[in-house]
Amino acid sequence: MTDPSEIDAGIRAVLKQHGRLSQDAEALPAEADLYQAGMSSHASVNVMLGLEGRFDVEFPDRLLTRSVFSSIAAIRAALSELLGA
Amino acid sequence: MVVNPPFARTPTPPAPVDAKAAALAAACRPGLTSGERLRVGIDTVEVAGIETSIDAFGDRFEQRLFTDHEREAAGRVPARRAERLAARFAAKEALIKALSLAEAGVGWRDIEVCSAADGTPSVRLHGLAAAHADAAGVAELAVSLSHDGGQACAVVVALCHPPGAGRPRGKLGDDSLPGTPLATAAPSHHADALTTT
Numbered sequence: 001m002t003d004p005s006e007i008d009a010g011i012r013a014v015l016k017q018h019g020r021l022s023q024d025a026e027a028l029p030a031e032a033d034l035y036q037a038g039m040s041s042h043a044s045v046n047v048m049l050g051l052e053g054r055f056d057v058e059f060p061d062r063l064l065t066r067s068v069f070s071s072i073a074a075i076r077a078a079l080s081e082l083l084g085a
Numbered sequence: 086m087v088v089n090p091p092f093a094r095t096p097t098p099p100a101p102v103d104a105k106a107a108a109l110a111a112a113c114r115p116g117l118t119s120g121e122r123l124r125v126g127i128d129t130v131e132v133a134g135i136e137t138s139i140d141a142f143g144d145r146f147e148q149r150l151f152t153d154h155e156r157e158a159a160g161r162v163p164a165r166r167a168e169r170l171a172a173r174f175a176a177k178e179a180l181i182k183a184l185s186l187a188e189a190g191v192g193w194r195d196i197e198v199c200s201a202a203d204g205t206p207s208v209r210l211h212g213l214a215a216a217h218a219d220a221a222g223v224a225e226l227a228v229s230l231s232h233d234g235g236q237a238c239a240v241v242v243a244l245c246h247p248p249g250a251g252r253p254r255g256k257l258g259d260d261s262l263p264g265t266p267l268a269t270a271a272p273s274h275h276a277d278a279l280t281t282t
Contacts, residue, residue, distance in 0.1 A: 018141070041178050042134055045150065045193075049142045061192035061213070 002083055004076065010054050011075050015039075018046035030073040035066075044069045051075065057082040120247030124221075126182030128175040129238040135171040150174060150193045158200040171237035172230040173198040179241040180208060180226070189217055198228070206230055208241065222246040 015025035022038035068078045138146045159169035177196040195214040199207045225244040
């Protein structure tokens, strides 16, 4: 799965399940701040694990930063790197 | 000859703003030497959320976040395992806040909450977390854990020496010095909370 739209769809599905957002993950702009949308640090861990399961990747420690999980676009960039897209 | 009336006083000139600021800073920093400073971080975690994570991700969740020691310590009281893990996760996040490590790319297992035989917690840093603490001049850490009403929380306070002041070796608690935790227990008035987590 390397198509950006497929990646975004997968990210939104994981956010919907694990992000505990106060807004609909499907309608959230790609650049919107997920922490401002209600995602806690604990929820971001669940999102990270959910992404690993869905995309069959593993986030290395260097990518375990607040900014990597700050928006759908930022997550997409990290996943694209891990997927070699 | 002019005699001042009994209650007349020569007005004291106002202290310069810098002097006032210095006096205020000194009053707010009892016990700290010049250049030392304190950094603090706090975090709270919903215990039920940790249970949900364990249900959803199983061992992968625990192995990613917690060291074997932390998992063993949390499991000593099986009925309270989730709240003890929640408190430990809160401590990791509190330390990340205290040392501003949110963008450092530090793994959670590099921040280890240790428990003494009496339940007193401390923090041991490994790898990149230890390196950042060293660079920040961290000389001592204090951690306190607590939980109530479905919430677990932790506070971490770091005492930092000024850059270049050096730090006594053997306190970092990194991989080269096993068994030497960087953090010390919180003051005794937190003892009740400490021993229950």
